[in-house]
Amino acid sequence: MRKVIYTSILMILLQISVANAGSTDSEKLKVNKSQTATNECFEGFSRTVFKFNHGLDKAIFKPIAKGYRTLPVELRKGTGNVVSNLRSLLTLSNNVLQGEFNEAGKTAGRFVLNTTVGVLGIWDPAAALGLQKGGKEDFGQTMGVWGAETGCYFVLPILGPTTTRDAVGLVGNIFLDPVYQITHDTEIRDNVAGNGNYAEHNFWIYRGADGVDFRAKNVESFDSLEENSIDLYASVKSLYLQDRSKKISNSPSSIDTQNDSDWEEIDNK
Amino acid sequence: MKKKIFIILFFSLFLFSVKGHTYSSDPKEFITEIVNEAKIILVKTNSKDFKTSKLSEIAKETVDIEGIAYYSIGKYKKNLSEEQLKEYLILFEKYFLKSFTSRLTDYSDPKINVISEKVINNKYTIVESVLIATDKKPEVKISWRVYTKNPDQPMIRDLIIEGLSLARTQKEEFSSVIENNNGDINQLFAALKKFINK
Numbered sequence: 050m051r052k053v054i055y056t057s058i059l060m061i062l063l064q065i066s067v068a069n070a071g072s073t074d075s076e077k078l079k080v081n082k083s084q085t086a087t088n089e090c091f092e093g094f095s096r097t098v099f100k101f102n103h104g105l106d107k108a109i110f111k112p113i114a115k116g117y118r119t120l121p122v123e124l125r126k127g128t129g130n131v132v133s134n135l136r137s138l139l140t141l142s143n144n145v146l147q148g149e150f151n152e153a154g155k156t157a158g159r160f161v162l163n164t165t166v167g168v169l170g171i172w173d174p175a176a177a178l179g180l181q182k183g184g185k186e187d188f189g190q191t192m193g194v195w196g197a198e199t200g201c202y203f204v205l206p207i208l209g210p211t212t213t214r215d216a217v218g219l220v221g222n223i224f225l226d227p228v229y230q231i232t233h234d235t236e237i238r239d240n241v242a243g244n245g246n247y248a249e250h251n252f253w254i255y256r257g258a259d260g261v262d263f264r265a266k267n268v269e270s271f272d273s274l275e276e277n278s279i280d281l282y283a284s285v286k287s288l289y290l291q292d293r294s295k296k297i298s299n300s301p302s303s304i305d306t307q308n309d310s311d312w313e314e315i316d317n318k
Numbered sequence: 319m320k321k322k323i324f325i326i327l328f329f330s331l332f333l334f335s336v337k338g339h340t341y342s343s344d345p346k347e348f349i350t351e352i353v354n355e356a357k358i359i360l361v362k363t364n365s366k367d368f369k370t371s372k373l374s375e376i377a378k379e380t381v382d383i384e385g386i387a388y389y390s391i392g393k394y395k396k397n398l399s400e401e402q403l404k405e406y407l408i409l410f411e412k413y414f415l416k417s418f419t420s421r422l423t424d425y426s427d428p429k430i431n432v433i434s435e436k437v438i439n440n441k442y443t444i445v446e447s448v449l450i451a452t453d454k455k456p457e458v459k460i461s462w463r464v465y466t467k468n469p470d471q472p473m474i475r476d477l478i479i480e481g482l483s484l485a486r487t488q489k490e491e492f493s494s495v496i497e498n499n500n501g502d503i504n505q506l507f508a509a510l511k512k513f514i515n516k
Contacts, residue, residue, distance in 0.1 A: 092498075122453045266456050277417045279509040283494030287487040295481040311489070312475065315388040316441060316467070 087212065087290055090201035098204045099282050105207070111271075114264035125262070127171040132259040134163050134170025135228050136185065142225040143186035147194045149299070155180055184296065188225055189218025193297035202286055210289040228252055341380060341472075345443040345464040346435040348472045352380050353430045353447070361427050370419040377418050382465050382473035383411050389475070390489045394496055394503060402503060409510045416514060430460070441467050444478075 089095065117125065137160050144153035159175040159182070166174045176182060192214050193199075200213025208219070223229055232252040264271075278284040342348045359372040377383070387410040388395060398406060422428075429450040437443045443464045451457040463476035463485075476485040492506055499505035 118454060266454070269455065273421050277420060278491060279413075279513050280491045280494050280498075283491040284487055286494075287490040288482055291482045291486065311389060311392070311486075312442070312463075314392075315385060 087199050088201045090203040090213070095202070095204040096282050098206050099210075099285070101206065102204065102209055103281070110260075110264055111268065113261055114268055117261050117265045118268070125265070128258060129262045129266075130163070130167070130173055131170040132255055132262060133182070134160060134167070135255050136259060138228055139222060139226040140183070140186040142227065143188060143191045146188075146191045146225075147186065147299075152183055155183060184299070186296075187218055188221030189215035189293070190296050192218055192221075193293070194299070199290070199293070202290065210285060212290075212293070215293065226252075228255065343470050343472060345445050345462075345466060345472050346432060348380075348464065349445040349447065349462050349474075350432045352376060352474075353432060356422065357428060357430070360422065360425055366423050369423045373419045373422055374415045377415055380474055381414075381418070382475050383414050385465065385473070385475055386414065386485055386488075387411070389485055390492050392489055392493060394493070394501075394506075397501075398503060402507075405507065406503075409507060409514070412514045413510045437466075441465060442475075443472070 137156050141153055141156045141160065144150070144156055159180045162175040162178065162180065163170045163173055166172075173182070189212075197214050202210070202212050203216075204210050205216070211219070229252050232249050274284060274288075275281055341351050355376060356373060359369055359376075363369065384407060387407055390410070391398075391406065395403070430447050431450065432445060432447045435443050435445045443466050445462040445464055447460045447462065449455075449458040449460055459480050461478040461481075462474055463478065465473045465475045476483055478484070495506045495509050496503060
């Protein structure tokens with residue numbers, strides 16, 4: 050039971066990271082008609098789940114994130130770098146699946162340099178050598194690049210905002226993430242999966258740390274969004290869908306990805 | 319002589335009261351001036367009321383609030399009576415200024431570098447800038463959609479933060495409120511009033 054609770058808590062942190070981690074990525078936003086037309090799967094249920102998740106965030110994750118921020122800057126920076134370095138392996142798998150071989154080479158080069166010279170990723174010597182951090186990729190994005198439709202929007206308990214495509218992508222990530230594959234142990238002992246060293250837990254700890262690091266960096270942004278929304282659920286939905294579209298389009302600029310047609314409508318009135 | 323001084327003073331005061339600040343017509347320079355002016359206000363004092371008042375003044379001069387209001391209400395505008403439209407525009411301005419200033423007043427010393435501009439067409443230029451990272455916050459890319467239909471008087475229409483459009487988010491939020499109340503526009507007005515008065 051403890052394991053289930055522990056894993057669930059870490060999954061929430063993981064979802065915060067997965068759902069929002071791209072906010073500092075240099076990928077583009079394609080705000081188009083199809084995005085705005087993304088339908089709800091079952092809005093009433095999603096709104097209830099959203100409230101539940103929001104309550105959990107207030108009660109557990111935000112206080113953890115605030116506590117994390119009291120740690121020394123260098124420690125937080127090192128932690129962020131380590132988890133980001135591990136996360137880059139999932140990006141690498143998806144770079145390849147998307148046919149982005151230059152990006153894949155860059156991601157692999159960064160991982161090798163930062164894991165060795167950068168001591169397990171604590172430091173980022175790759176950036177100093179000109180290999181700047183690229184955008185994060187996941188299997189939901191890869192399916193988007195392949196042309197899969199977004200599907201409908203809904204909110205998962207604990208895991209948060211998603212779409213049909215991204216929910217499938219979450220499952221795909223498990224298979225594509227080398228860190229999960231290395232730490233995963235399917236051996237069953239005393240009806241519990243995993244070996245005596247709790248190797249699989251290392252994966253969830255790393256994902257949890259990624260979630261805490263992300264949440265800590267965005268305390269004020271989330272507060273501001275909450276404070277300035279007249280319908281927080283709708284705001285989060287809009288931002289989530291914009292963010293996913295931006296990531297799938299893989300452009301470093303937001304300039305050429307804005308759709309002007311809505312603005313044209315008001316200019317022509 | 320006294321009379322001359324009086325006339326000069328009078329006209330000086332008149333000029334300053336008519337327009338507090340004349341901004342550049344070059345979009346990049348325009349944004350740089352706004353950022354610098356806002357920064358002076360944010361650094362000058364910790365008084366939230368002072369910051370709110372001064373930032374509102376800047377917003378009224380540099381943001382196309384009416385344009386954003388029309389954009390945000392989108393397709394529902396055609397259902398509004400003249401009276402409702404009038405009420406909406408008044409409510410929207412109050413809502414916008416409160417929302418806009420409250421997002422900024424928490425910053426005490428923001429460091430924003432205005433980097434480049436790209437002309438999209440004769441109506442829009444996007445100005446790119448970066449909010450420099452601090453110990454607690456990561457670097458944030460901010461793009462400004464500047465409306466340049468009147469080239470002598472550019473106006474801001476949207477802020478695109480890390481590729482996420484604030485205007486679009488607001489539009490979808492308004493639409494959600496209306497749709498979830500069976501298309502009743504009065505429920506949007508009620509939500510705006512609630513926000514303004516909180």
